[in-house]
Amino acid sequence: MDRRELAAFLRSRRERIGPAAVGLPVGPRRRTPGLRREEAAQLAFISTEYYTRLEQARGPRPSREVLAGLARALRLSDAERDHLHHLAGTPPGPLPGPSREVRQSILDLLQRLPQAAAIVTSATYEVLAWNDLAAALMEDFSALPRRDRNLVRRAFLGPRKEGRRLYGVSDADAFARTCARNLRATAARYPDDPGVTELVDELRTGSDDFARLWDSHDVCAETTLCKTFQHPLVGSVTVACDVLDISDRDQQVVIYTATPGSPSEEALRLLSVIGTQRMDVIT
Structure with a gap:
């Protein structure tokens, strides 16, 4: 010491x-x-x-x-x-839990992407930050309690309406598999965090699909470069999906962009005008 x-x-x-x-x-x-x-x-x-x-x-x-x-x-x-x-002469133990604090520079970056929808997710898939276009494309996260901002919980336990789940994305099943695999790796990094343990227990109890994926012990995630959202106001929105790692916080910035000149770009432009003013929570 x-x-x-x-x-x-x-x-x-x-x-x-x-x-x-x-x-x-x-x-x-x-x-x-x-x-x-x-x-x-x-x-x-x-x-x-x-x-x-x-x-x-x-x-x-x-x-x-x-x-x-x-x-x-x-x-x-x-x-x-x-x-x-x-x-103090005491070697550090495992990290106490996934960080939920987003650096100010990352928050500023999200607001500097007016033509892209962007969110920041934690190691447990909680949406920690978002810009206005992401709120218009997906939902107004500010209107949700913290537990309902978790994408893996929504993927496996979220409400379904007319066959739509997870904002109607085209790769919902692949995304769910990726969530389960990444969450297993997260649980290994934070073995003593009660939040991670409780989330895994809730998913295993509430979803047979998650329990099956969890018991497979797979940790290799699938890569998605493109996906399509089914939006209730503007219809199909096809976007490129790019993920940037924030390694020191164990977080990810997810950026959705449409091909220039495409109908999807026009849809995003319309959403940027509509915002969340006339939207109901998407289920």
């Missing part, structure tokens, strides 16, 4: 977090840059005395539970979390 380096690292991470970022009032008398020690301790669920001793290089070796609390309170990246563990 490197007490001096650990103390300096904790202090530097604490001082970079503004109180507003964690829902605390700034207040006119605040002199400390970033969070106060007692605030960081409260967020980490440890005593102020214990946290103070850590920052003064006088504390005992923190347990894994304390380190997890510190990483959460100080909003550490995966690399910073690993560094924290090494400074």
Whole structure:
């Protein structure tokens, strides 16, 4: 355990977090840059005395539970979390769970693609971010609770109406198979995450198709370069499907684009005007 380096690292991470970022009032008398020690301790669920001793290089070796609390309170990246563990003399264990925090630069990128529908998905296929055209093409994700934004849950357990599922995409079965295979790999990367375990259990219980795919132990996903959405207002929309990996967050940016000059491009242009104002939730 490197007490001096650990103390300096904790202090530097604490001082970079503004109180507003964690829902605390700034207040006119605040002199400390970033969070106060007692605030960081409260967020980490440890005593102020214990946290103070850590920052003064006088504390005992923190347990894994304390380190997890510190990483959460100080909003550490995966690399910073690993560094924290090494400074404390405790090798990092498995990642706590799939990241749900999308970098601001990625959020900005989505808004700079006005002619493409784009979403960001987590390692468990939760839609974390989207642009306006994606909301118009698929559905208004902002109107859904978090659990209903999960594409693998929708693929296997979602409502069906007139034979349509998963926004009427042409590759619904192939996408479902890919989800099951990728989710098995995700479960191996995050063996201790209760959210992943609960999702897998729910899918295995609620879908015989998922249970069969899960029991096959396949992890090789199928590649889809093109798919067609059946939209209730503009009809068929055929798009190229490109997936960009955000490796440090274990996330993916999915971008749907239509061939220039095609009817599908005209349909996307119309959707960009219609938006979600006149749309019901697609089932």
